[in-house]
Amino acid sequence: MTLPDTMRAVEISSYGGPEVLRPANRPVPRPAEGEIVIRLAYAGVNRPDTLQRAGNYAPPPGASDLPGLEGAGEVVALGKGVTEWAIGDQACALLPGGGYAEYVATPAAHALPVPKGMDLRAAACLPETFFTVWSNVFMRGGLASGERFLVHGGSSGIGTTAIQLAKLFGAKVFATAGSAEKCAACAGLGADRAINYRDEDFVEILRAAGGADVILDMVGGSYIPRNVRALADDGRLVQIAFLEGPKAELNFAQVMVRRLTITGSTLRPQSDLAKAAIAEQLARNVWPLLSDGQIAPVMDSEYALEDAAAAHARMESSAHIGKIVLRIG
Known part of the structure; x- marks a missing residue:
């Protein structure tokens, strides 16, 4: 499929409280070698996102400056050398950043199939956690x-x-x-x-x-x-x-x-190979449990992408039980 040139996103306009999160238009990423691009339906909200927003958790070199470390949706582009995914596959993925957007690029080895019977909303809350x-x-x-x-x-x-x-x-x-x-x-x-x-x-x-x-x-x-x-x-x-x-x-x-x-340890700075090794163990030991319904993410609340500031306020209130998610698609 042909990717659009621009996409909706939420960016950090300056370091500070939740109010610094602002809707924006950004270029749609293209996949580098070994990467896939996912059109996200949902993205998970995590404590590191709030730390990045406050200026206390910088993205690794080469990563998107947009917050968002996990999401789920449809694979829409494949980088050179990617053979384990096909256009149209549903995937959830650990992201180097960039999850608060309609499209995101991530190493193919950091993505996992959406567990059988699980919707994209719940699947978006799996990877980081x-x-x-x-x-x-x-x-x-x-x-x-x-x-x-x-x-x-x-x-x-x-x-x-x-x-x-x-x-x-x-x-x-x-x-x-x-x-x-x-x-x-x-x-x-x-x-x-x-x-x-x-x-x-x-x-x-x-x-x-x-x-x-x-x-x-x-x-x-x-x-x-x-x-x-x-x-x-x-x-x-x-x-x-x-x-x-x-x-x-x-x-x-x-x-x-x-x-x-x-x-x-902290996850984001680890090498692509280290994260791929974790993904391999999860696929073998945990994903069958998710597909069988023996374990599932606990969902707290859902916000529209443009309401990311309210999602961060909810996270920082510590009133939530389980995962907070952004609806993107």
């Missing part, structure tokens, strides 16, 4: 069946995904959240123990249970030493964000004596 959880909890954290797993922010997009995956793979799941409603949502997804961090101490609860074998944390700050205390011997703390800041005072003697591992 599932790539992050799988690579950090299972590949980096090594979570195994029978282990105790703690995820902070259990009602977030990351948290709702981590609870479901950890439970399906045989872990005993603990999750923190900030209200009775959010704790109930965590329990409904399979958390064995939902902890309201406003009136319960997750450290005491985990230590009484024998300690966490793996902790997935996006809070940082004061949570870092508390997480270390909540770990079991040989436990692994995996850090993926720092909502409370990246600095903390920590007694590293505990790490040595108790043989702890502190690790972490």
